[in-house]
Amino acid sequence: MTIKLDRQTQDSLVRLQRDHLKAEYEFEIGQFETLDLLDYLAETLGPIYYNQALYDAQAVLRKRGDDLIEAVQAIEQPVKL
Numbered sequence: 824m825t826i827k828l829d830r831q832t833q834d835s836l837v838r839l840q841r842d843h844l845k846a847e848y849e850f851e852i853g854q855f856e857t858l859d860l861l862d863y864l865a866e867t868l869g870p871i872y873y874n875q876a877l878y879d880a881q882a883v884l885r886k887r888g889d890d891l892i893e894a895v896q897a898i899e900q901p902v903k904l
Contacts, residue, residue, distance in 0.1 A: 826865045826873075836861055 828836070837857045844850045852860070 826869045828865075833858075833861065 837854065840857050840860060841852055844852055
């Protein structure tokens with residue numbers, strides 16, 4: 824899976840990376856190198872964060888499903904035979 828960012832988002836992330844490196848480490852990096860770093864981080868870290876988001880979504884859906892089952896059980900009518 825390849826993560827594709829729109830141009831505006833990519834430009835914002837490049838600017839944020841460059842500003843962070845300069846402010847925190849007094850290190851200046853060029854536009855090309857920053858784009859390469861962004862691609863590398865997306866390739867290596869992106870799937871980890873993506874998978875964690877999926878796990879979090881599954882947990883929410885599981886909880887909602889359990890809540891729905893409980894709600895349906897709560898309106899169950901007694902049966903008299």
